[in-house]
Amino acid sequence: MVTKGEEPLTMDKHQLEGKIIDVSESGFRFKSPMPLNEKDQISFEIVSDTKTIFSGVAEIVHCNNDLVFGTAYLKIKEH
Numbered sequence: 001m002v003t004k005g006e007e008p009l010t011m012d013k014h015q016l017e018g019k020i021i022d023v024s025e026s027g028f029r030f031k032s033p034m035p036l037n038e039k040d041q042i043s044f045e046i047v048s049d050t051k052t053i054f055s056g057v058a059e060i061v062h063c064n065n066d067l068v069f070g071t072a073y074l075k076i077k078e079h
Contacts (some may be wrong), residue, residue: 002040006057006074009043020046027058027071036060036069044071052079 003009018030023046036042038060045055058071 002036003043003057004041006041007043008055008057008075008077021068027061027073029068029070032067032069035067036063038063041074042071054078 016033018032020028020030022029028044028046040060041057042060043055043057046053054076056076057074059074060069061072062070
């Protein structure tokens with residue numbers, strides 16, 4: 001979900017699930033069910049099966065008309 005000030009949201013405030021397309025050392029690309037804007041900060045959690053791999057805050061750096069967004073990590077917490 002959208003956040004501000006590079007502050008991750010608590011799990012009870014996470015409201016949307018997106019589909020990860022690609023993950024790299026500097027960010028990730030995902031498909032979202034809702035429109036976002038460049039420079040929006042999002043709180044995220046990357047999950048495999050039921051285990052959280054890492055979480056944090058990322059900034060939207062590019063988007064397209066198919067609701068696919070590219071991000072750059074601002075904060076990361078490994079689990």
